[in-house]
Amino acid sequence: MSIYQHFRPEEKDFIDQVLNWKQSVENTYAPKLTDFLDPREQEIVKQIVGSHHEVKLELFGGIPSAERKRALLFPNYFQWEEGDFQLTLFEVEYAKKFITLEHPQVLGTLMSLGLKRAKFGDIILSDDRIQFFVAKEIESYISSQIESIGKASVTLITQNLDQAIQLNESWLEVSVTASSLRLDTVVSAIYNISRQKSQTLIQHGQVKVNWTLIENPAFEVRESDIISVRGYGRVKMLALEGKTKKEKWKITAGRQK
Template sequence: MNIYQHFRPEEREFIDQVLQWKSYVETKYAPKLTDFLDPREQHILKMLIGDQGDVKYQLFGGYPEVERSRALLLPDYLSVTQDDFQITLFEIDYPSKFVTIEHPQVLGSLMSLGLKRGKFGDILFKEDRIQFFVANEVKDYIQNNLQSIGRASIKLKAIELGNAISSQELWGENELTVSSLRLDTVISGIHHLSRQKSQMFIQQGIVKVNWTLIENSSFECAEGDLISVRGHGRAKIMSIDGKTKKEKWRINVGKQK
């Protein structure tokens, strides 16, 4: 059976990576820790590793409700602790009375350090407090080099994972029936828009799937995808629950409140 046929062509490289991780654990009898994975990557890993083999996996991103998590693949006879995921939580100290810092600024500043997106996890906001998770192997580099965000001078303080602030993101789940899994059709169903309006948003370059700009209206959505439309918020495809008798797709979607 061709395993790639169940996934997107552009996901082939990541599929090969997961299979290499699995092979490493099987042959070396040693655990393998990944970078932070987005929801779609986590879904692919779950599908490929499964629950019945000699290799098991656990996911942890520093906090129970995070979006991005590191995966730990390991032989089924080993146990796991939180420390095994090697995650540091930073809180940003900045002059909050005088400046405002937003999510895109934090993300942009981290990316400007030359790091891969996989080296840091969720960015948490609550009122004027900001925190973010990073992989331990880059924590010193980030602490030494991230000294400003936007116009604000900042300092980073490493704190216990248990002190993570509760994210303000709330997701309201509901079931939709859509005629296809095309991106324009799914956006129309989620946001109650016409297909023409959805296609216009895609053509304007304001639609991202899993943090990647998508300009193809016929792009096929899949379980685990996170879809953002600028000005309309974000939505997750929690599950795809098969077809109705009229050959329409039933999907469960979480929409950011």
């Protein structure tokens, strides 16, 4: 039985990468730190490495509620610490009385630097405070490059991780059934809208899965996916719990309040 059959075809390259990480730890008997992974990638790593006796796994993104986390794969003798995840926390100082900055502006500025998205962790906005996590290896580059976000002049302040804003996200757990795991079917079931409406939203570029725009209604949803529908909010696919007697999928999801 091939390991690939449990995953999406487009995830093959990432699966191969995870297998290489695991093999590297086994061969060198030394830890391996990854870039930031989205929740779906984290789930894949957990499924491949999860219960392995020789290679252990920890995930950390700076705060308990972080969505994007770095993975640390290590041999069973290794005692990990938070510092092993090599994270830097920046806080953005700007003229808060006169300017409002939003998440897309911060992300757009970071992505304009020509670095991979995988080098950046969560961006946290709380009232007028803005923080974001980056891989420590790009800390000095970020510090030297960012002087403005949008039209605002900014200063980046390095903070200790214990100064990170702690988010208390509120998710409402919902249980639904769907005739298939097609994206249009799942969106229809979770958001309680018609199948036609969900197809229209998808085809008009209103739906993202794991931060990637998906315009194919037949795209298959998997466990740990995060679905974002413009105007309707986000959901986490918490569990696919098999099928009912009528051959419908039982889905448990967390819907952001």
